[in-house]
Amino acid sequence: MDRAKSTLEQWRIIQAVVDYGGYAQAAEKLNKSQSSLNHAVAKLQFQLGVQLLEVKGRKAYLTECGEVLLRRSRHITQSVNELELLANNLETGWEPTLTIAREIIYPMDDLVDVLSQFYPLSRGTRITIIDTVLTGTSELIIDEAVDIAICGGPPPKGHLAEPLVDINFNLVCHPEHPLAQFEVIEDDQTLAQHLQIVIKDTALGPNTDLGWLKAEQRWTVTNFHEAVVILKKGMGFCWIPEDIVHSLIEGGQLKKLNLKGSSKRKATLSMVIPNRDKQGPASELIESLIKTHHQIDSI
Known part of the structure; x- marks a missing residue:
């Protein structure tokens, strides 16, 4: 295997020279002598056979080749930093x-x-x-x-x-849904005659139905945002967290239903x-x- 012509330290030095605007500034930040930085960059350019920097006045500027190589070098040094950090995290028990x-x-x-x-x-x-x-x-x-x-x-x-935290649920449907015509829904049987939208339990094994699921007609979706899409089309009713439907109720896109004895439900x-x-x-x-x-x- 061919040995690398450059080192990570050389690339970190040239990155510092560019980032801090010159050799003097980089030397101060890295706590190194300016001459050592000059030597490191000169050696890197010699080893690669490519000029990376050119000095104009007191400031160092990247050449076109330098821009391409420096950009690529940042990915490499960042990866090494992350690798070293991961090793330290594993040593101290910090979860990756x-x-x-x-x-x-x-x-x-x-x-x-x-x-x-x-x-x-x-x-x-x-x-x-x-x-x-x-x-x-x-x-x-x-x-x-x-x-x-x-x-x-x-x-x-x-x-x-x-x-x-406690999460409140509202029973909602479309404003033109038949259920929306009731000021108060007196019993469960009225709900049971209509389509209910429910959220699918994510368990892989057998599970028990939780919540009010007496409606014979039922559509099951994976999240409340899908349920809202169906409700806004005028289909069905659903118990939905208050924070999700509050603005839709205020805007008249959905109607909050009043179920006698259970107008609001709560989950902790x-x-x-x-x-x-x-x-x-x-x-x-x-x-x-x-x-x-x-x-x-x-x-």
């Missing part, structure tokens, strides 16, 4: 990847707010977010297939949960750490940020 299960009724805005705080401290940890529904969330917790889970309803047996979302013994520092940091976001005191 994390998977979060998010019950789809948990507002994505809240999770993004948390992860935006985590990102500058993440040390390159890659995050995977899995949208889950009902017993699908519990299944992932039981299988320890995720690092953090935000679930609706009680956690699986043997797992502790930290309550985070909780955070579960499937395996505390295996939890690493990155997961602990996200857990702490989620608690802070929801104004929960950490013990």
